[in-house]
Amino acid sequence: MELPIKDTPSLALIQRGYGGAVDVEAISDCMQLLRLAKVLLGFFYARFAEHDISPGKYSVLMELLAQEEDESLSPSILAERIGVTRPTITGLIDGLVRQGFVLRRNLEQDRRGVAISLSDAGREFMRSFLPGQFDAMAGVVSALSAGQRQALRDALTTLEGSLR
Amino acid sequence: MELPIKDTPSLALIQRGYGGAVDVEAISDCMQLLRLAKVLLGFFYARFAEHDISPGKYSVLMELLAQEEDESLSPSILAERIGVTRPTITGLIDGLVRQGFVLRRNLEQDRRGVAISLSDAGREFMRSFLPGQFDAMAGVVSALSAGQRQALRDALTTLEGSLR
DNA sequence: CCCTAATAGTTAGGGCGCTAACTATAGCGA
DNA sequence: TCGCTATAGTTAGCGCCCTAACTATTAGGG
Structure with a gap:
């Protein structure tokens, strides 16, 4: 899955009179935010692609890993989460x-449903993939100062509130 | 085009020992950035869907509108931009x-290529769509103070630099 | 002039998102 | 007990992204 990340010529079109005052x-x-959004998602999507998985x-895998080892989830619950x-x-x-990476088993008590769980191979894949993933996540903000990070938190909280 | 925007249970998994120190x-x-990225892109993708267009x-349409009225672009140039x-x-x-919204004409001087240009209907659609789009873009940051916006600019510039 | 390489665009097929519709099963009320 | 509604999951088909491969055409060198 890839995201086209080029800017659109919004500023040039505003200068030519599209969009009024x-x-x-x-x-x-806003364009800087959109560009960062696409770059950031693209960065992680590329990491996933290197390991032959997709964001979805x-x-x-994350939801299944968060379960106790002998627990499973239904596809409906997974879709919702x-x-x-x-x-x-x-x-x-x-x-x-x-x-x-995943096992699909029929439910005995409700033949409409299936139980989804991590396989041993899936658990092993996640065990080896996650340290690098969390390092990459931590690395995203490592170039910012502590003050910048706090300012970013405050700004993003306000933005999220107004976009929902 | 929709983006799943739910968080993954990263923090719970870190607490359980995945990922080391x-x-x-x-x-x-980083999770807040990712969430904001998906919310922001999703916000605009939903606007586009209301008008029966996609981000692509x-x-x-934006690239074609930025041309002079009697100019066209080739598919290769459009793909690149x-x-x-x-x-x-x-x-x-x-x-x-x-x-x-768009016209596809054969090139006389190079029969491999085609010339893509906005139709009158396409130009009219953009003329009516863009004011609301630019208002929506301006509205994204309107809840932030001037200081917050400057801090966001600085932080995003640093982040873009380290992600490229 | 001919042949090879390069270019432009399309087609085929896959993955991932969706909506609509379907099949199979469970639950509940009369 | 039966019929209807609800639920679980899948299938079909579409749009949008990709890679690989294809067709058609142009350019250039020998």
Whole structure:
């Protein structure tokens, strides 16, 4: 999964009269946010691709790993926790089963459902993948000073509130 | 196009020993950035979907609108400017032609190529769509103070530099 | 002039997201 | 006990991203 990250020529079009009177500086700030959003997601998507997983598969593996070892989750619960639809979760599980990372078992007490759990191979994959992933996550903000990080937290909290 | 925006249980897994010794606060900061990235992109993707376009189609329309009215662009140039591959641009143009927003003409001087330009309907669509789009973009940062915006600019510049 | 390499764009197929519709099963009320 | 509603998961098809491979055309060198 890749995200096109180039800027659109918004500022040039504003200068040519599209959009009426707008706060050009605010638009610039928004473009910088959008660009950072795409770069950041792209950075992690590229890491996932190197390990032959996708963002969706990563989320499934994380949710399953967070369970106790002998527990499973249903596709419906997984879909809800990850924020995708049930057809999508079926496809992600299909792929993870093919990769050998996940087991799909029929439920005895309710033949409509299936139980999804991590396989040993899946658990092992996550055990080896996660240290580098968490290092990469920690590394994202490591170039910022402590003051910048606090300022970023405050700003992002406000932004999230107004975008929801 | 939608992005699953739920958090993964990274902090819970770190507490259970996956990932070794990591800076938990840095990971939290990164998760907040990732969440904001998905919320922000999702916000604009939802706006595009309301107008029956996709992020990729929007980028195509923007690049074509930025041309002089009697100029066209080739699919290769469009793909390069937007940051997608040529098969992808073919599909986006197909869709925009179907929607009547774009014209695809054969080149007389080089029969390998085609010339892509905005149709009158496409120009009209953008003329009506862009004011709201620029307002929405300006609105994203409107809840921040001037100091917060400057701090955000500084932090995002540093982050972009370290992620590239 | 011919042949090879390069270019432009498309097609095929896959993965991942969706909606709509389907099949199979469970639950509940009359 | 039966019929209807609800639930679980899957399938079909579409759009958008990709890679690989293809067709058609152009350019250039021998």
